[in-house]
Amino acid sequence: MTSLEKGGSTTPPPAAPPELPIAPERPKHGVGDALRTWWNGLSRPMQWLVGVPVLAIIAIIPVFPPPLLDTPGTSFSGVMAQFAMYALIAIGLNVVVGQTGLLDLGYVGFYAVGAYTVGLLTSPSSPWNQSSENGFFSEDWAWLSCLPLAVAITALTGLILGTPTLRLRGDYLAIVTLGFGEIVRLLADNLKEVTNGGQGLPQTAYPHIGETAENPYGIFSAGNTGSGINAGVWWFWVGMVLVVIVLLLVGNLERSRVGRAWVAIREDEDVAEIMGVPTFKFKLWAFTIGAAIGGLSGALYAGQVQFINPTGFNIINSMLFLCMVVIGGQGNKIGVIVGAFIIVYLPNRAMSVEVGDQKLGDYKYLFFGLALVALMIFRPQGLFPARQKLLAYGRTIYGAVRKPADQIGGAK
Numbered sequence: 001m002t003s004l005e006k007g008g009s010t011t012p013p014p015a016a017p018p019e020l021p022i023a024p025e026r027p028k029h030g031v032g033d034a035l036r037t038w039w040n041g042l043s044r045p046m047q048w049l050v051g052v053p054v055l056a057i058i059a060i061i062p063v064f065p066p067p068l069l070d071t072p073g074t075s076f077s078g079v080m081a082q083f084a085m086y087a088l089i090a091i092g093l094n095v096v097v098g099q100t101g102l103l104d105l106g107y108v109g110f111y112a113v114g115a116y117t118v119g120l121l122t123s124p125s126s127p128w129n130q131s132s133e134n135g136f137f138s139e140d141w142a143w144l145s146c147l148p149l150a151v152a153i154t155a156l157t158g159l160i161l162g163t164p165t166l167r168l169r170g171d172y173l174a175i176v177t178l179g180f181g182e183i184v185r186l187l188a189d190n191l192k193e194v195t196n197g198g199q200g201l202p203q204t205a206y207p208h209i210g211e212t213a214e215n216p217y218g219i220f221s222a223g224n225t226g227s228g229i230n231a232g233v234w235w236f237w238v239g240m241v242l243v244v245i246v247l248l249l250v251g252n253l254e255r256s257r258v259g260r261a262w263v264a265i266r267e268d269e270d271v272a273e274i275m276g277v278p279t280f281k282f283k284l285w286a287f288t289i290g291a292a293i294g295g296l297s298g299a300l301y302a303g304q305v306q307f308i309n310p311t312g313f314n315i316i317n318s319m320l321f322l323c324m325v326v327i328g329g330q331g332n333k334i335g336v337i338v339g340a341f342i343i344v345y346l347p348n349r350a351m352s353v354e355v356g357d358q359k360l361g362d363y364k365y366l367f368f369g370l371a372l373v374a375l376m377i378f379r380p381q382g383l384f385p386a387r388q389k390l391l392a393y394g395r396t397i398y399g400a401v402r403k404p405a406d407q408i409g410g411a412k
Helices: 030-040 044-060 076-099 108-122 142-165 170-190 231-254 257-267 269-274 279-305 315-328 333-350 360-378 394-402 405-411
Strands: none
Touching (some): 044 231, 076 231, 076 257, 076 279, 076 333, 108 170, 108 279, 108 315, 142 279, 170 315, 231 257, 231 279, 257 279, 315 333
């Protein structure tokens, strides 16, 4: 007897759900995307296996500068040492501007605090000199002893400045930070009893290593200007070590919940706060960490130049620091390092080209302005835009969602 004869009703079996279309792979364009895809596909040991030889090649470039990359009329090793210092600044400013989206126009103030910390504690012209025979620091290692102090004092400065000001946003925060940078410079220029005013602080400490008859003041002395491995090369190597350490620390932060909070604040602070992100706390974290890295670069500057005066911390340098981040690509650590290289290298390279009675490098601010205008029109995201990775288990989930249905059934 059929179900109809029994008085029942027949219902057709439920149709199988249609298979969801698999989204096509987004095409990658450009050399940067291809390198990023290749690098992200490597395991962590393979990344180290590839990265270490690349760093070794970069390390020997100041010793054997390629002819096309050399800077005639200017010490190429000195240019590379300055680049390593600016790379640190770019990484620190990228944490504040690129990762968190806080417009900081006075980053040069943290740079000055770090430099003056070393100068005030080690220069013979300072009333707070602690590197004499009866001082607190050994003369040979005074710079290295002051390095963590400069980082700590600058981080504390960032914490004190950020606590009342980070409740501001946008242009208001930019004006406050700009004022901070100018206040630091004016204090250094007017507190003559402490900072020696415009005359500056000479003979700041540096590592006294390798003192010989040829180099009576050591290999890190500004007087070591001979060919081969001179002071610029040694400072470049020190700067590279510091850059690698800072990149590892900042990279780990970006992959943590701190980094995810920074990105959320950068994209939309109001939405991040509604979703439960304590925005003020994480903005203060970013500001303090960025300040500490700026102080580290300032201490490196004090050791390299071995002379500090207020003119090196003006607003123009602060704008150049911001240009490094904008040109390289906000939020991309490697991109901002490339931006630092462009800002340091191109003017020194152009100094060898003469236009009439002036050198082409004298027009660097004009060229940087034109480059920024062109960049904002054609590529506002910078030369190497940030591509935020899927964090935590995002990659695994993404791969599972994209896996075809037959593979999932076969796996079962």
